[in-house]
Amino acid sequence: MIRHSKSDRNARIEFVALLAAFALFLSTVEYLIPKPVPFMRIGLANLPLIIGLGILKDREYIMLALLKVLGQGLVTGTIFSYIIVFSLGGTIASALVMYVLYRFGKRWTSLVGISIGGAMASNSVQLLLSQIILFGDAARLIAPPFLIVGLVTSIILGMFAQQFVQTSTWYRMELEKRP
Numbered sequence: 603m604i605r606h607s608k609s610d611r612n613a614r615i616e617f618v619a620l621l622a623a624f625a626l627f628l629s630t631v632e633y634l635i636p637k638p639v640p641f642m643r644i645g646l647a648n649l650p651l652i653i654g655l656g657i658l659k660d661r662e663y664i665m666l667a668l669l670k671v672l673g674q675g676l677v678t679g680t681i682f683s684y685i686i687v688f689s690l691g692g693t694i695a696s697a698l699v700m701y702v703l704y705r706f707g708k709r710w711t712s713l714v715g716i717s718i719g720g721a722m723a724s725n726s727v728q729l730l731l732s733q734i735i736l737f738g739d740a741a742r743l744i745a746p747p748f749l750i751v752g753l754v755t756s757i758i759l760g761m762f763a764q765q766f767v768q769t770s771t772w773y774r775m776e777l778e779k780r781p
Contacts (some may be wrong), residue, residue: 612645613656614662616657616664616670617658617662617776618658618662618666619669621650621653621654621658621666622650622665622669622670622673624649624650624668625647625648625649625650625651625669625670625673625674626647626670626673626674626676626677627667627736628646628647629646629647629648629670629673629674629677629678631646632646632647633646633677633678634646641762642645644722644751644755645724645752645755645756645759646730646759646763647670647673647674647694648670648693648717648720648721648724648759649759649762649763650666650670651663651666651667651670651696651697651700651720651765652700652713652716652717652720652759652760652763653763653773654662654666654764655700655701655704655713655716656704656767656773656777656780657724657773657776657777657779657780659780660701661698661700667693667694667697669731670693671686671689671690674689675689675745684735684736686730686734687731688696688731688732690727691728691731692723692724692727692728693728694727695723695724695726695727696720696721696723698721698723699719699720699723700716700717700719700720703715703716703719703720704716712764713763713764713767714756714757714760714761716730716758716760717757717759717760717763718753718757718760720756721753721755721756721759722749722752722753722756723751724752725748725752727750728748729744729745729749730742732744758781
C-alpha cells in the first residue's frame, strides 16, 4: 500500500471542499429559480459531481455527494424538513448511477449519457418518495413534466461537463495528479 503524506491528504481534502463549495454556489443560484414543486430542481449542483467522476477517488466522491446534500439543506433551510429526504435520496441514486456508468461504461457512454442516467435515477427516486410521502397515487401526474425537465437539464449539464473536461487545463492537471 502506498502511503501518502499528510500534506497530500490535506490537499485532497481541500480539493473535495473546493468542489463542494462549487456545488453549494450552484445550489444557491438554483435556489433563486422558482420551482412548481418544492423538491423539483434542475440539477445545477450536480455539475461538480459529474466533473468529479474522473478526478476523485471513491471515498472523495462519496464525501462530495454528502457535502452537496448538506450544503443544499443549509442553503435552502430544508435540512430539518422532509425535503432533505428527497435531496438525499435523489443525490445518492444519482451519484451511484453516475459512478457505475463512469467506472464501468465510460467507453460507451459520454458525460451526457452519464448525466442523463444520474438525472433519471434521481428523478425516479424522488417520484417514488413523493408518492410515499406527499401525493400518493397522484404523483403520477407530476411524473411526465418532472422527467422531461430532468432529461432536458441533464443533457445541457452533461454537454457542459463534456466540453469542460475536454478543454479545461485545470481539469487536465487534476487528472494527471490522480494516482
